[in-house]
Amino acid sequence: MPDVIPALTPPKRILMGPGPSDTAARVLAALGAPTVGHLDPYFLQVMNETQSMLRQVFRTQNELTLAVSGTGSAGMEACVVNLIEPGDRMVVGVNGVFGGRMADVAGRAGAEVTKIERPFGEVFSPEEVAAVVERVKPKVVGLVHAETSTGARQPLEEISKIVHEAGALLLADTVTSLGGIPVEVDGWQLDAVYSGTQKCLSCPPGLAPVTFSPRAVAAIDARKTKVASWYLDMTMVRNYWGQDRAYHHTAPINMNYALREALALVLEEGLENRQARHKKNHLALKAGLNALGLTYSVAEPYQLPMLNAVVIPAGIDDVKVRQQLLNEFGIEIGGGLGPMKGKTWRIGLMGETSTSRNVLVLLAALERCLLDQGGKCPPGAGVAAANAFYAAHR
């Protein structure tokens, strides 16, 4: 090591992948604000404000609503391990990487897991969930609301009724959906819900918002065994976030500052305005991509506005395009995961990233990458189509 180690100077990207998304200056400023102690009255107030804002964003009155001190996958594990005791039956819908991950987590927690499966990019019908729930009689049904690996939106409202009529709890992954499309925790009666900070909330990764319904809390309180994970044990974590303020672990102070500011920005914009913005920029992007000859890999009714999964055209080199976007334009888009690897790109329009400026620059840059590889797209057509869409939807 040299005597002086040069300071870090990260490049300024436009983050149009599957997350993290771009971060507002206010959020970055909060990250760099002075650290206080985890029991400092100032931090306890930040926690109260964060809880209150999380409830608004999750659209819930759930008391047990907080930010888990880990990334979205820690939120997934927190929801599963608190609800599941060894031998409990759990049904998991696997139509992408994150449903597969949930089944894995549930198995490690000792659940008897029944997977229902759909090809990547498709979603589950209420009928098939009804059938498996009737057959298995699970304690918990786990579904992914917005599959980050495929760009598909799983409708949950009707399924929730079926799950509850069968006496089960509904666990939902809203990592990519929260803040970008409606997530109605109370309205849809979701029982355990986790999200991540680095998608449509536009905060850097590091925390996982979670919320548990009174039914889920009753299930946790009725446990006969300790939660498998000490770190994620809500029976203890809730005493730190609740009135007792009992020390559990040292909260990531500055990350919680950042989440507080990111949530403030969401609420200042308003959930409906934010969802409308995500939808508008998605439709403009889609108009532009279609004009360039690109198609989506998910059927129209289930396309996520914040995660546009598009089919890589024949003859185009996946990795070369993504490297050119990054190196020439500073734009990150995502490759495919699992069986989608090399077959799709995942173009994120999440939170701060979802702007008309970003839509236009991506279409312009992507066109150049495609043409550089001998692609057949009509020059200028992508930008023209997106601009025409914006002009028609001022």
Place this chain on the structure above:
Amino acid sequence: MPDVIPALTPPKRILMGPGPSDTAARVLAALGAPTVGHLDPYFLQVMNETQSMLRQVFRTQNELTLAVSGTGSAGMEACVVNLIEPGDRMVVGVNGVFGGRMADVAGRAGAEVTKIERPFGEVFSPEEVAAVVERVKPKVVGLVHAETSTGARQPLEEISKIVHEAGALLLADTVTSLGGIPVEVDGWQLDAVYSGTQKCLSCPPGLAPVTFSPRAVAAIDARKTKVASWYLDMTMVRNYWGQDRAYHHTAPINMNYALREALALVLEEGLENRQARHKKNHLALKAGLNALGLTYSVAEPYQLPMLNAVVIPAGIDDVKVRQQLLNEFGIEIGGGLGPMKGKTWRIGLMGETSTSRNVLVLLAALERCLLDQGGKCPPGAGVAAANAFYAAHR
């Protein structure tokens, strides 16, 4: 919620509790630097640099050395759940809150836990470890190098030989020691070691440096069952930190920036210089506290320089003093944990906090708090003694 939610403005504290400690401006600046993607070539380089610097700070060649995406307690859980399979025997030394926590974590992971116990503030002798290891024949022995709840330092070098001669692995908690007193992972042959960022590394909380010896890695590779925690499963996490760069979970980008900068500052100072600084300020503080009539609750040879546990004098109100320090002087010190609650204060001199300026201001402020409650300390004696110590040790 109002239309505009006022931005967060945390107070500037002097963090002299059991962590978090004060943070350098360079580290805070890195936290607020632009987020890049978790597979961005720039971030992969940051990870490489962080690993290399972690190895230097841990004094190890261990390949499996990385930052777990959670706080120190997640690091503890990561070490335990990767080494332990259900039914494995583990001996845990409990002489404070964190030893107790480790036993709890091990039990949840399915270990047959044998606790050896010492009163809070005492440490274990090689002989008693030899006796229990011979009797139990454990797979893993877990000890806390620096008990954050008591301020006691557990010597490990001799115990390590005993543990290895019995064919067991030694797991060590260095949350509070790393960067402040010697931690010789290879020299002492420690097998699984975790730390936290917010103590003597002076980075905000949120990550847990861990390192595993080749023996520990062999034990992980020989597992017959999956690691209980998906999030902390080193068989997968290592493929992201290793050459494969296989996506596991989205790393907390900005927290990793901060850790990289904090480690750079540690190495620029030099480990020996840094340890000497911690020792010097500890001795100055002790001279001052003794002059004020305060005594330590740990025997001299085992006192931690970065965590000074002192007995609260009879007639002095614990909470009132800590509130006055915080409200009048912006200084945080820690209360006692567990059976030490109300009996000791924990005064941290960790990382950036360990300066003569902080020692002097604490002695001056604490004197006022004690006198305000009718305490009998000789006015000015604390500062005078510390200044005399510094003058004699320039």
